[in-house]
Amino acid sequence: MKKMTRLTKCYGLFFLFLCFLWPSAGLAIENSECMDCHSDESLTKECTDNILQTSITESLYVDEDKFNHSVHNINGITCIDCHTDIEELNWDEELPHKMYLEPVVCTTCHEEEGEAYKKSVHMEILKKGITMRCYACHGYHYVEYSETATVAERGNNYCLKCHNPYQYHEWLPAKEAHFSMVECVVCHSPEVPNKIHLNFIDLVSNKLYTSNEILDALGVDYDEFMPLLDTNKDGIINSSELENLALMLRLKNIHAVFHVELLAELLPIAHEVKRGTAEQDCVKCHSANSTYFDSVSILMTRDDGTIDRYEVDRAVLESYNLSHFYLMSGTRVKLLDKIGFLLLAGGACGALGHLTIRIFTIPIRRKRKTDKK
Amino acid sequence: MNNEKRLYVHPGPVRVWHWVNALGFVILILTGFQIRFADILNIMPLQDAITIHNYVGFTLIGNYFIWLIYYLSTGKIKIYILDVRTLVPMAIKQMLYYGYGIFRGDENPHHMTPDNKFNALQQQAYAAIMLIFLPAQMLSGVFLWKVKGYSDYIHLLGGIKTIDTIHVILFFFFGSFVMIHCYLATLGHTPLAHFKAMFTGYEDH
Incomplete structure (x- = not known):
């Protein structure tokens, strides 16, 4: 029994040591913890984080089923991988993290997309005071394989x-x-x-x-x-x-x-x-x-x-x-072109052929006309 | 000029319809080539060719109805109605004339009158053109003009490629027809007689 306690202590100390070295290993926030609140459909916030920067009421509800089918979840991306400014959840508070989170920076992972976007007309509209973030087009939590x-x-x-x-x-x-x-x-x-x-x-x-x-x-x-x-x-x-x-x-x-x-x-x-x-x-x-x-x-x-x-x-x-x-x-169906050119060639050859014979037979007609007279 | 030898065979509305149609055909054929062979021909930009083709196409559809209403309301449509009893022998006679007699200087077996201005071959050809081919060309053209809007009808008729096939084959047919028509128009008593008649309305007889 003593041996067991010592072993447990050893493992416990090792675990604490690891946590000290890498805090998030011990404090890693599971998606389920986030969903404790964000599965509530009535959860909302007032924000100006939209294309026109006007104040709107935004739902904070996350449909877990849909999120589970998202490309990010399929690839093992968790909530805090994107919401990186949430380092811990303080359950003693009504709101366990800070009220206003930093916008998610998709280009942390999607670097090439970000570089291309910087050169785009959608980035240019920043000059007009319009900020267009990735999720204006791609949405937040339910990005699927497209x-x-x-x-x-x-x-x-x-x-x-x-x-x-x-x-x-x-x-x-x-x-x-x-x-x-x-x-x-x-x-x-x-x-x-x-x-x-x-x-x-x-x-x-x-x-x-x-x-x-x-x-x-x-x-x-x-x-x-x-x-x-x-x-x-x-x-x-x-x-x-x-x-x-x-x-x-x-x-x-x-x-x-x-x-x-x-x-x-x-x-x-x-x-x-x-x-x-x-x-x-x-x-x-x-x-x-x-x-x-x-x-x-x-x-x-x-x-x-x-x-x-x-x-x-x-x-x-x-x-x-x-x-x-x-x-x-x-x-276009190439066979139709061939048929078409045959039709055109047929028309042209018919007319030209007939005209040629008419020209060659002028003496015959002249002779008959003279004979008639 | 002896007026008694002249017959009034092409009334005003028919002449207007004919020349509008003629000009329209030339434009449609030229733009049609540009549209069909956009990668080979460079007569004009493709979108311009399509726009012109669409406008002229609709003009000719309107023009067709001028023709149809005129011929129906005056009863002249009967000149397009084939008489099956005389059709075959008259057609053979006319073919023999165009294929042989004309070169010898024989008289045309068909004698034009205002109520019977087409010979048997013309009658068949124009009946098919005016009552089958042109409507088919107009309808397929309208479908191609608004592919999405008429998608139900297009699907019903076998798909857009089927519609395009009808339109393209008829396009080539009409291209060929224009050449033959212009040539046959030179077969009057003088090479320009029929052309003049289509301007004045009077055919020398």
């Missing part, structure tokens, strides 16, 4: 919070089509590489199918999806393989068509949106050789949130397998 997010989701979550695209873009034809199929960043941060995503959509309900729904219908696992499709084993889904996929789904009563969107890669440079540099040269995209279509893929989200990207041959964009997608000039 690689598979659609144009609408990305737009609604970011740019459209402040900008109404219809107030600008007077020069842009087919505004609705552009705004629904092309992410803002594609034109407004032209340095960022682009990619085309193919999603499955039910045209009747206008609903996008989830990865699980597609896999369940096909009766395969995530790892079996590509081998099922890629019959020639070249690692790329080509036109006929895509057609087979549509057919397999149709046999399972899923009448999905491919919904195509042009998105920007999620790279730090995407934050470097500058004034006056937006791409306005339509031909950059509306061209058969456009680099905008170099990366075409189908994305599947696994249950753990990770994403599988399956490469698709860009030639499918020009095929009738994607009959619900057409990017003027850029993804």
Whole structure:
């Protein structure tokens, strides 16, 4: 027993020694401690920490379920990793930490994003007295993986919070089509590489199918999806393989068509949106050789949130397998051009041929006219 | 000039409609090429081509309805209605004339009158153009103009690529038609006779 007590003392002293060396090891604040108060939906504060710096009542409630699904929680980031000025919680006080916390500095971790942002138009508005922090766009606690997010989701979550695209873009034809199929960043941060995503959509309900729904219908696992499709084993889904996929789904009563969107890669440079540099040269995209279509893929989200990207041959964009997608000039069906030029050549040759014969047969007509007289 | 030999075959509204249509067709074909081959052609900026194409397209849709209302209200639409009893023999006769007789200096088997100004081949071609191809071109054009707004109809018809295919094939067809039409217009009793008639309304007979 004595031996046990001595051992406990030894371990206890060692633990205290460690705590002395590294205070947070002993005082580390668990998320659950924060949630003791922040799970209260009525918890609010008055603050001016918003884009217009006006006083507003801000909710301090954190939806734990949603936070648990956030990219930060998935990566093991705790409350105090961001709220670094909370070093301890004093439970003797009604408010266990100081009343006004410092704004979270996201660039501590997201350095490259921060550097790109500093050069952006959103940083420039600081001169007008408007401070725009990361969470004005990204939100606070519920930042999710957005690689598979659609144009609408990305737009609604970011740019459209402040900008109404219809107030600008007077020069842009087919505004609705552009705004629904092309992410803002594609034109407004032209340095960022682009990619085309193919999603499955039910045209009747206008609903996008989830990865699980597609896999369940096909009766395969995530790892079996590509081998099922890629019959020639070249690692790329080509036109006929895509057609087979549509057919397999149709046999399972899923009448999905491919919904195509042009998105920007999620790279730090995407934050470097500058004034006056937006791409306005339509031909950059509306061209058969456009680099905008170099990366075409189908994305599947696994249950753990990770994403599988399956490469698709860009030639499918020009095929009738994607009959619900057409990017003027850029993804034109080349066969139609051939048929068209045959029609034009047929018309021109017919007229010219007939004219030539008419010219050569002038003597015959003259002779007959003279004979008649 | 002997007025008795002249027939009034192209009334004013038809002539206005024709020349507005002709000018519109040329503009639509030129801008259409720019839109379809934006990466190859550089006649004008793409957005300008689209804007012009849209405005002219709608003008021609309006113009089409001038034609339709005029022909329906005057009953002249019957010149486009095919008579199945005489259609085939008359068409063969006309084909023989264009393919052979015309070179020998034979008389045109069709004699134009204000109520029967088209020969059997013209009648078939114009009936198809005015009652099928042009409406199809106009409708597909309107769908392509507002892809999102008409997405339900577009999906119903098989998708945007199907609509584009219709519009593009008809675009090439009309391009070819304009060339052949202009050439056939030189087959009057003088090369410019039909052109003049479409300005004056009177066809020399």
